[in-house]
Amino acid sequence: MKNAGTAIPRPPFDPELEAALESLAAQLPPTITPEMIHPLRQTMGDGADARQALVRRGLEVRDVTAPSSDGGAIPLSIVQPAGHVGAGVGFYYVHGGGMVFGDRLGGVEVLADWLLRYDAVAVSVGYRLAPEHPDPAPVEDCYAGLVWTAEHAEELGIDAGRLVIAGSSAGGGLAAGTTLLARDRCGPALAGQLLMYPMLDDRDDTASTRQIDGVGVWDRGSNRTGWSALLGDRRGSDEVSVYAAPARAGDLSGLPPTFIDCGSAEVFRDEDIAYASGIWAAGGQAELHVWPGGFHAFDAFAPHTTLAKDMTGARDQWIDRLLS
Template sequence: MNADARPPFDPELEPALAMFRGPTPITLTRDAIPTLREAMVVPSLAQQLPDLDLESHDVTIPGYRVDDIRVTVIRRRGSTGSGLGIYNVHGGGMIFGTPLSAIGRVAGWIEQHDAVVVSVEYRLAPEFPDPYPVEDTYAGLVWTANNAHQLGIDPSRLLIVGGSAGGGLAAGAVLLARDRGGPALAGQLLISPMLDDRDQTLSTRQIDGVGVWDRPSNVVGWTALLGDRKSTDDVSIYSAPGRATDLSGLPPTYIDCGSAEVFRDEDIAFAERIWAAGGQAELHVWAGGFHGFDTVPNPRVSKAARAARDTWVNRVLNR
């Protein structure tokens, strides 16, 4: 096998690679984390979604160790909710991002289903290493479930959604909920989730110095979170859900990723272990997709990925 072989990027996505890379190098270094955070200004709701009349407010809640964290509640202006709740966990490699990062991924369900979104501002590594991010995420999930009726959410219609690092944190929070007797969920939707710190898959070797969020960047993110524990036996399944061997007792799960991204193989393995445990998982690997390709508006593969998620959400809600 050619050591440099990798799946090609979709031709319609190629022009977007320069936009994703922006002013920073393809490969992230730990020293570049502050600069990256400063460069990544997240637009407001109105700037991101000018065609939707949305309102939001922040709530301070107890996070890990009862420290204050923030959640942002988003809904259509004047709405009291239809019962559907989306608990949203943003991405950012465990080291950057805000509750409004890539919020467009869930905005369609606000419009289609009059959903209420609760987006959590978990604390970021390396300043707040493991288990802060996953425990903050779980704390926000518990708060959302406990306050569901006041928020206009039916507790039986609560979905957790996470992309990239947020997908890994969402999966970890669901495992915590299973093992602690926490909130029951209608489903978990994991978008290119960051699940495994061990850096052992073929897809990590293929995406090294190319694409978006390549192998060395991924190592930086996991090392910021775990420090010297990365790739050792001293890492919990809640922090790196790809390590979990028993994935029984999970809600219906949707996983998608691109064929040309670091997380491909760990995402496939996670779905396989859900099936092995007798659970329900739907998996899509989109040909030619790099990490985050679904946020590029016009390529046909991006539209197909977003449509498939919509179809799954509709099915989960109408069981």
């Protein structure tokens, strides 16, 4: 299939997902421009709906702060089953939003089944957003929150040896960068990293970025907007850190078992495949799923579809194997 107005072919969308995209088009344009960041933030709310949804699932939510690397305070939300006792599995979660949107409870519901199944505790980090807070603030906030979580594992009811980092989209990229920081700074040990369609590469030079342009959810233009907000004039240059854009990392050894998924019809496809390949090349363990016809974050936008259920099922199976 070809994009409208261009001769570049792209993988077709799954028929069920294409129908969902048509209804989404009226609410969410495929391309986010810098001028749209602040108006869209206003429409997204403050996370109250997400908090209520978690409580309805039988989860407790409380908020704390952790010190940032530059002397500030990072908000964290702790989510756990009502009545949680003892020390068990922990999840450290990083929300998505293209580096410019989102709040710490946005997307946490993806963990809800696991929290209930394993009587686990999640800590979700409210990292500072670009462009007001460019790199390295977001990834340093995420790392500082992880360090705080590990240091307070016992009082949180987390077994420090069973702590998994998870993130979606921009949060997946920040989770990958945080994991690299933890490795390189001899920081908290992680039992695994779950990277859901992660945003890893600022260089805009893959086939999938050229294919997904003006179509779908979070296209090439949106990606440039997000990376430019984070990196400014450094985007695409040699001055970008591997912690900001993990696809640039030449050494992917020493990482915990990794899960990566994405759609075949999304901007991040090729960088996600390359990241898994880099882990394999370094002798590490990675599981990769590329869902045919999937657009970006289709599990969140169209959870009723067959492909979305298959995607979440594959994550469930990986978590079960990792934690068994």
